Amino acid sequence: MSAPELACNVEAVPGPRPGPASRPFWDGCAAGELRVQRCTACAEISVLPAMRCAGCGATALVWEATAGRGALYSWTVVHRPQSPAFAVPYAPAIVRLDEGAMVMSAVIGCTADDLHDGMRLRVVFRALTDGSVCTGTVLPFFEPDPNPPTPTHPEDLHGRH
Amino acid sequence: MSHPFRDVAIVGVCNTTQARQLPGHTSLSISIEAAHGALADAGLTMADVDGVVGEFAAETILGHRLGPVSRRISRFGIPMLLDAAALITHGECDVVVVAAGGAGLYTERAATAPWTRPDHEFVAPFGLFTAAEFAVMARRHMIRYGTTPEQMAAAAAGIRTHGSMNPDAVYTGRGTVTVADVLASRLIAEPFHLLDCSMTSEGGCAVVLARADRAGALAQRPVWILGAAGDTFGPAYVVAPVFDAVRPGGDPDLAAGWVGRRAARRSLAMAGLTTADVDVCELYDPFSFEILRQLEAFGFCTPGEAGAFVAEGHTAPGGSLPVTTDGGTMSFSHPGINAQQVQRVIRGVEQLRGACRSGQVDGAEVALCSNGGSGALFCDVAVLGVERP
Numbered sequence: 078m079s080a081p082e083l084a085c086n087v088e089a090v091p092g093p094r095p096g097p098a099s100r101p102f103w104d105g106c107a108a109g110e111l112r113v114q115r116c117t118a119c120a121e122i123s124v125l126p127a128m129r130c131a132g133c134g135a136t137a138l139v140w141e142a143t144a145g146r147g148a149l150y151s152w153t154v155v156h157r158p159q160s161p162a163f164a165v166p167y168a169p170a171i172v173r174l175d176e177g178a179m180v181m182s183a184v185i186g187c188t189a190d191d192l193h194d195g196m197r198l199r200v201v202f203r204a205l206t207d208g209s210v211c212t213g214t215v216l217p218f219f220e221p222d223p224n225p226p227t228p229t230h231p232e233d234l235h236g237r238h
Numbered sequence: 239m240s241h242p243f244r245d246v247a248i249v250g251v252c253n254t255t256q257a258r259q260l261p262g263h264t265s266l267s268i269s270i271e272a273a274h275g276a277l278a279d280a281g282l283t284m285a286d287v288d289g290v291v292g293e294f295a296a297e298t299i300l301g302h303r304l305g306p307v308s309r310r311i312s313r314f315g316i317p318m319l320l321d322a323a324a325l326i327t328h329g330e331c332d333v334v335v336v337a338a339g340g341a342g343l344y345t346e347r348a349a350t351a352p353w354t355r356p357d358h359e360f361v362a363p364f365g366l367f368t369a370a371e372f373a374v375m376a377r378r379h380m381i382r383y384g385t386t387p388e389q390m391a392a393a394a395a396g397i398r399t400h401g402s403m404n405p406d407a408v409y410t411g412r413g414t415v416t417v418a419d420v421l422a423s424r425l426i427a428e429p430f431h432l433l434d435c436s437m438t439s440e441g442g443c444a445v446v447l448a449r450a451d452r453a454g455a456l457a458q459r460p461v462w463i464l465g466a467a468g469d470t471f472g473p474a475y476v477v478a479p480v481f482d483a484v485r486p487g488g489d490p491d492l493a494a495g496w497v498g499r500r501a502a503r504r505s506l507a508m509a510g511l512t513t514a515d516v517d518v519c520e521l522y523d524p525f526s527f528e529i530l531r532q533l534e535a536f537g538f539c540t541p542g543e544a545g546a547f548v549a550e551g552h553t554a555p556g557g558s559l560p561v562t563t564d565g566g567t568m569s570f571s572h573p574g575i576n577a578q579q580v581q582r583v584i585r586g587v588e589q590l591r592g593a594c595r596s597g598q599v600d601g602a603e604v605a606l607c608s609n610g611g612s613g614a615l616f617c618d619v620a621v622l623g624v625e626r627p
């Protein structure tokens with residue numbers, strides 16, 4: 078028996094509540110762009126949207142688009158959902174973007190058996206629905222990347238940092 | 239310089255009845271029951287109290303018309319103990335009760351317990367909950383060290399067997415729990431099976447601290463805080479729990495996956511001890527993997543070694559380093575957010591009194607207790623002993 082396809086949970090799940098700091102991230106998702114907030118003084122990428130850089134304290138933070146590609150850093154496959162809104166199995170995952178950011182998401186478009194350390198992934202956007210109607214919110218998921226970049230350094234493909 | 243906790247004695251402890259549910263109780267009412275129990279254990283009453291620490295400190299003060307007295311509204315076990323100790327060492331109080339309780343919180347049973355479900359916008363949409371947060375930490379350990387589900391299951395089996403032996407545990411009398419039993423239970427969030435995870439229950443837990451010169455006249459032989467410290471990387475369940483995350487320019491040995499290592503080093507240094515001096519470990523056990531991780535973070539095992547150590551039975555009943563001897567959150571009780579974190583200190587005190595009704599480590603003189611865990615990005619450590627520091 079082959080493993081079931083991982084669920085893409087977009088129906089009636091808890092959605093984001095964009096605030097002043099996080100709104101550019103969610104606006105980016107709606108525009109089909111996975112964004113990170115970067116410090117123009119020291120190039121540090123924010124772990125969370127912020128008003129000051131966690132690395133150097135500068136306020137010169139800008140939002141920039143990423144290529145939306147990265148490597149699987151860690152994951153789990155959930156069989157007992159946190160609430161009935163989530164179909165199982167689903168796979169919350171940490172993806173290391175090629176730009177260096179570590180983002181929380183979920184892997185879709187494959188089975189649990191396909192998941193492995195350093196697996197090449199690309200972002201894919203899915204709109205939340207409230208039953209049948211789109212709520213206007215878009216979430217970034219990750220799926221296997223059919224055209225992974227050629228590595229210049231072997232470590233680039235292994236989610237190391 | 240004298241020891242910072244030389245003048246603070248732990249003189250009373252209490253776990254109320256712990257059960258899957260305690261009908262009629264609220265978190266506040268069961269917390270107050272625990273406070274009374276710990277004071278009775280010490281040979282004291284509420285009238286002796288001039289400081290209250292816990293989530294319900296103000297309500298407890300009002301409910302006994304104790305005012306004017308001191309309060310600290312703190313949470314998560316060991317930080318509560320340290321707040322109480324500080325009230326005594328800086329001269330604000332003589333007798334402080336630390337109390338916590340959980341009851342009536344988990345009612346919507348189709349979902350996991352409410353305290354396990356984060357609502358932050360960068361994790362909640364992806365179905366994260368505590369088991370998943372800890373699982374992604376465990377996965378990185380598996381990738382790096384080859385740690386196996388069988389090794390993790392051995393940690394859970396040992397703790398659950400301790401709980402089966404404990405007449406006061408919610409899951410008392412369930413017999414020996416084996417690695418096969420854990421692996422045969424249903425999957426929750428890989429690599430965790432149901433029996434790799436803590437359970438849910440209700441109950442109250444409390445500790446009483448007193449100025450050392452009061453301790454001699456009280457009912458119990460005092461237990462002492464030899465050292466304590468806490469590590470935090472940030473709020474729990476808000477960002478991806480990245481095992482290898484370090485501060486800019488930071489030491490990889492102090493990465494988020496090793497949370498608690500700095501705290502353990504500082505605690506043991508304060509105590510003037512090493513891990514070899516520890517007779518019993520009362521480690522917080524939200525998930526089986528956390529036992530392996532803490533043994534490595536705290537220095538009982540080198541990184542990657544704890545899986546084999548636990549699989550050899552060292553942490554099980556009768557082993558060379560018994561871990562979480564009351565059954566912990568997996569079998570003894572897990573009443574929510576705070577109370578079960580106080581339980582680790584309570585069990586450490588019971589071990590050092592030689593008073594455990596099961597799983598007593600003969601002649602235990604030093605206990606290491608902990609709270610929190612990697613998936614939650616915080617971990618606190620306390621080293622307790624029978625000798626006044």
Ligand SMILES: [Zn+2]
Nearest residue numbers: 116119130133
């Ligand atoms: Zn900066």
